[in-house]
Amino acid sequence: MNPDIIPRFTANNQLVISLENLNLEHGSFKLCFSLVYSIQSLKGARILKQIGRYYELETKDNELLIDLQTPRTESYNLSCGPEGIFIINSANELIKVKLHELKFDKEIKLNNYEDSQVNKFVPIIPAPRNTNFSDNFININKKKFKFNNSSNKEIIDTLSPYLNSLNIEFGFNEGFPIIFSQDDLKNEEYKLFITEEAITIHSSSYSGKFYALITLVQLIYFYQNKLPICKIEDLPEFSWRGMHLDCSRQFYTIEEIKRLMNYMALFKLNRFHWHLTDNEAWRINLNSYPDLTRNGSYRGYELLIPSLYGSGYHKYGGSYSSVEIRELVDYAKKLNIEIMPEIDLPAHSWALVQVMPSLIDQSSNYKSEDVGNYPNNTINPSLEDTWKFLNNIFDEISKYFPFEIFHVGVDERPKESWEGSPKIHEYMKNNNLNNFDEVQDHYMNKVIKILKKNHKRTAAWNEAALSPHNDIGSSGSAGKIDKSCLIFAWEHPDVVIESTSRGFDTILCPGQKTYFDMAYNNSTSERGICWAATIETRDIHSWRPLNNLTDENKKFVKGVQGQLWSETITNKEYFDQMINPRLATLSEIAWSSYSRRSWPEFRTSLLSSVKLLSTLGWNFHKF
Numbered sequence: 001m002n003p004d005i006i007p008r009f010t011a012n013n014q015l016v017i018s019l020e021n022l023n024l025e026h027g028s029f030k031l032c033f034s035l036v037y038s039i040q041s042l043k044g045a046r047i048l049k050q051i052g053r054y055y056e057l058e059t060k061d062n063e064l065l066i067d068l069q070t071p072r073t074e075s076y077n078l079s080c081g082p083e084g085i086f087i088i089n090s091a092n093e094l095i096k097v098k099l100h101e102l103k104f105d106k107e108i109k110l111n112n113y114e115d116s117q118v119n120k121f122v123p124i125i126p127a128p129r130n131t132n133f134s135d136n137f138i139n140i141n142k143k144k145f146k147f148n149n150s151s152n153k154e155i156i157d158t159l160s161p162y163l164n165s166l167n168i169e170f171g172f173n174e175g176f177p178i179i180f181s182q183d184d185l186k187n188e189e190y191k192l193f194i195t196e197e198a199i200t201i202h203s204s205s206y207s208g209k210f211y212a213l214i215t216l217v218q219l220i221y222f223y224q225n226k227l228p229i230c231k232i233e234d235l236p237e238f239s240w241r242g243m244h245l246d247c248s249r250q251f252y253t254i255e256e257i258k259r260l261m262n263y264m265a266l267f268k269l270n271r272f273h274w275h276l277t278d279n280e281a282w283r284i285n286l287n288s289y290p291d292l293t294r295n296g297s298y299r300g301y302e303l304l305i306p307s308l309y310g311s312g313y314h315k316y317g318g319s320y321s322s323v324e325i326r327e328l329v330d331y332a333k334k335l336n337i338e339i340m341p342e343i344d345l346p347a348h349s350w351a352l353v354q355v356m357p358s359l360i361d362q363s364s365n366y367k368s369e370d371v372g373n374y375p376n377n378t379i380n381p382s383l384e385d386t387w388k389f390l391n392n393i394f395d396e397i398s399k400y401f402p403f404e405i406f407h408v409g410v411d412e413r414p415k416e417s418w419e420g421s422p423k424i425h426e427y428m429k430n431n432n433l434n435n436f437d438e439v440q441d442h443y444m445n446k447v448i449k450i451l452k453k454n455h456k457r458t459a460a461w462n463e464a465a466l467s468p469h470n471d472i473g474s475s476g477s478a479g480k481i482d483k484s485c486l487i488f489a490w491e492h493p494d495v496v497i498e499s500t501s502r503g504f505d506t507i508l509c510p511g512q513k514t515y516f517d518m519a520y521n522n523s524t525s526e527r528g529i530c531w532a533a534t535i536e537t538r539d540i541h542s543w544r545p546l547n548n549l550t551d552e553n554k555k556f557v558k559g560v561q562g563q564l565w566s567e568t569i570t571n572k573e574y575f576d577q578m579i580n581p582r583l584a585t586l587s588e589i590a591w592s593s594y595s596r597r598s599w600p601e602f603r604t605s606l607l608s609s610v611k612l613l614s615t616l617g618w619n620f621h622k623f
Contacts, residue, residue, distance in 0.1 A: 002096050007081040008103040009524070013074070015066040017082060022062065028090045031057045032301065033082035034309050036529055036567050037068040038373050052279060052350070052374050054308045056088075072530045073522035078102055079529060079568040083310030088301065094313050104524040111521050111536075113622050116600035123222035123608045124215055125267055125584055126591035128234035137226040138196055143168045144175030145199070152180065155210060158334040161262050162217050165616050170213075178216075180209060188270075188336075189235035192216065194227050207336040211268050218266075221612045240507055240559025241590035242271035243583060248278035248344075248351075249309050250566035251297075251318040254328055263580070263618065265335035267587035267609075272332060272339045273407065273561060276320070279350035279374045280308045284341070284400075285321045288392040289356070293319035296355045304354050310570030325400045340459065341401050343393065344409030346443060347417060347474075350377035358385040366420025371412055371472045378417035381443040382427030391450055398454035405486060406451050411461035412468075413440060415475040437478035440464075444481045452484075459486040462495050465504055469495055488561070490515075497548065500556035508545045509561040514586060516578045517565040520621055527574055529567065537623035540585045541602055544594040560590040576619035581610050 004020040019031075031045070034054045039047070044061035057064070068080070081102035087095035122131055147156070147170060156163070156170045163170060170178075177198040184204060185191070190212035191202035201212040215234070219227060243264050245252065252260075261272060276283045282296035298317035299305040307313060320328075332339050345352075347370060353360050359379040369375050379386050398406065418424040418436055433439050448458045462469070463476035469491040479502070486505050489495035493510040500506050511518070511532030518535045519528030533539075546554055562583050569575055584606065588595045595602055603623065610620045 002098045003087060004100060005082070005085055005097050006100045006103075008105060009076050009080070011106040013068075013070070013076060015068055015076075015081070017064040017066065019059065019062045019064075024087070024089065024095070026059045026061065029059075029095065030088040031059055031085070032088060032307060032313070033085035034307060034311075035068065035082060036079055036309075037071065037076075039066055040069060041067040049306075050373065051306050052308055052372050054306045072532070073519070073534060075108055075522050075524065076104075077519055077522075077524050077526045077528070079519075079527045083570045084307050084312035086301070086307075086313040094301075106524075108522055108524045110523045110525050111622075117604045117607070118598075118600050121597075121601050121604045123605050124218050124232075125605055125609050126588040127595070127597055127602075127605075128215065128232045129592070130233040131230065132232075133228045133230040136229045137223070138176070138194065138229060140176055140220070140225050140227055143220055143225065145170050145178050146175040147172055148177060148179045152209075154334065155206075155213065158210070159213060159217065162266065162616070166217065166221050166612070168217065168220055186235055188239075188268075190215075191234075192230075192232040194230050196229065199227075207270070210265075210336050214266060214268060218609070218612065221615075222608050236268070236591045237593040238557070238559035238590055240271050240561065241269045241587065242273055242340075242507065242509075242559060242561030243269055244273035244275060244342075244509070244561060244563040246275045246278065246564060246566040247283050248275060248281045248566075250569045251281070251283070251316070253318070254320070254324050256572070257328060258331055259617075260579075261332055261335055261337055262616070263583065263613070264337060266613075267584050268591060269583075269587055270336050270338065271559070271561065272337050273342060273563075274339055275342045275344065277343050277345075277352065278348045279370075279372060279377055281305065281317055281351050282355070283319050284325070284343075284397065285319050286393060286396055287322075288396050289389075291355055292352070296351045305351055309567050322400055329400075329402065338403040339401060340403055340405050340407055341397060342407035342409060343397065344411070345379060345390075346381065346410070346440070347378040347413040348409055348411065349379050350374040353377065353379065356385075356389065359383065359389060361418075361421035361423045363422055364418075364420040366416065368414040368416040368419060370414045371474060378413055380418060380421060380424060381439060381446075382418075382421065382423040387446070390447065394447075394450050394454060394456075398451070398456055404455070404457055405459050406454075406456040407459040407488070408444075408447055408451075408464075409461060410440070410444060410464035411490070412472070412474045413463065413476070415473055417475075435478065437467075437475055438480065440476070441478050441480040444477075444485070448482050448485060457484060457486060458482075459488060459507075462487050462489045462491055462499060465502065466495065466498055486558070490563070493545070494548075496545070496557065497553065500549065500553040503556065505556050505558050507559050507561050508557060509563055511563075513540060513543045513545075514560070514562045515565065516562055516582050517568055527568055528578060535582065537581055537585050537606070537621070538599055538603075540582055540589065541595050541599055543589055545589065546593050560586065562586045577621040580613060580618050580620040581606055581623055582621075584609055584613075
């Protein structure tokens with residue numbers, strides 16, 4: 001009989017792990033698991049090993065009492081128990097266990113959502129800029145449509161994931177006519193006119209034509225065998241309407257990423273931020289450094305990278321080849337999506353330095369630790385090996401991604417990351433650098449030059465240009481980096497005020513509004529973490545990101561982006577509800593800078609959208 005592991009949170013928010021049917025003596029085995037919040041104190045066991053939030057414990061009792069970091073809500077939920085749990089006996093053999101469902105002595109019930117709806121609304125998300133709907137309709141026989149130009153075959157193929165699932169037929173032989181007109185409009189702008197005789201689409205670009213058809217697909221789904229006679233004129237407020245996916249903490253297949261891109265395109269999102277490296281894994285295959293993915297893309301008990309974030313005893317992970325990257329780039333392009341890679345440096349590099357220890361100063365005897373409890377996770381810019389490595393990887397990766405922007409991370413560098421490194425202090429003296437923030441700026445300016453040589457513009461998280469806005473033991477910039485850097489303002493909604501005041505183009509992505517790893521609310525039955533906030537769908541709808549900005553500041557705001565960090569996606573079944581419908585809602589903000597619709601009106605439209613998405617196989621969280 002396998003040992004039973006029974007976790008629960010007490011009314012006082014203490015995690016209790018009970019061991020039953022153990023048949024093993026305490027002190028003769030290791031209990032291994034991961035958490036999303038760090039252990040602050042522990043009774044009934046001692047920690048033998050900790051990497052990040054992965055723990056190996058030697059137990060003393062059948063009941064472990066654990067105090068965790070206290071989240072903002074001061075309560076825990078289904079994401080907060082032990083994940084990927086297993087036992088290793090004294091012979092170093094795996095003992096399988098039965099992990100019971102996490103229970104709460106003091107349950108906080110799920111939210112009840114008011115069924116706010118209106119009778120008259122536009123069933124399109126994001127809302128077009130101008131619409132004029134008449135009360136008259138045309139009949140659409142069997143949802144068949146005839147294009148006037150056979151050169152549009154590729155766009156039909158691109159739309160096929162929607163058309164096939166929704167029983168819509170676009171073709172060239174029969175059906176209600178769709179006429180395409182090439183006009184002098186802006187990129188991504190379109191006009192869509194539906195009359196008794198035809199549907200006419202005006203655009204100047206592939207993107208405008210594609211978005212007009214996406215709007216038409218949403219209308220066809222809602223109205224089915226009829227369409228309203230109407231005029232729609234539309235263009236976006238922001239050129240950058242993005243979604244980020246953390247593929248380091250959990251691995252997503254190319255097909256899973258394509259599925260997300262199909263969702264993005266349905267709501268006119270046009271930038272995919274691909275987070276390829278972090279403390280937990282290095283995911284991109286490089287000819288120049290094959291060991292990075294050979295040894296750094298998989299996790300497991302017997303591997304170099306341990307069983308982080310629920311990955312368990314066995315080998316787990318994967319990586320992306322140059323062939324797969326090209327396939328995804330081509331797929332995204334047809335959906336009007338550009339892919340920006342992110343290689344997160346100089347911190348967030350624990351997996352990297354396990355494979356390549358020459359990137360840290362081996363003569364340093366100082367142990368730094370980041371906010372996620374990873375030790376010595378920051379590469380050292382005073383070393384020749386570091387710059388050889390950076391030149392090689394940026395040269396190679398730049399060839400794989402045609403998009404002009406390359407993200408280099410630069411977030412959450414521990415304040416003491418280079419403390420105790422004799423070579424750093426020599427480097428500082430030789431380059432007239434007074435502190436580690438100036439070292440980071442010096443590093444960043446060299447990286448910007450490397451990427452410029454590769455015809456890329458550098459992007460980074462806000463600590464690359466500013467001092468940190470969260471007190472988590474991290475450091476940032478001395479304010480001396482090149483203004484060409486595109487800044488992703490993530491720490492707080494007010495970060496954009498500082499970044500734009502300093503003249504940096506900025507993407508708005510504050511954790512309090514756009515981090516989809518955040519729980520929806522404080523119910524114990526939810527999933528997600530809440531260091532930044534709890535984020536209901538309605539909270540995103542009400543966000544006005546340009547408030548409190550001067551007209552001059554607004555000139556530097558280039559867009560809005562959602563993020564999914566993957567610590568809590570320990571099962572892919574959790575993926576859909578963390579994103580959907582929050583990302584669809586964010587698309588309205590990204591398209592128009594704020595929602596011009598009341599919550600009841602928007603919610604009515606969103607109900608139609610989630611039904612459409614359900615037909616495409618997406619689950620959703622209630623709202």
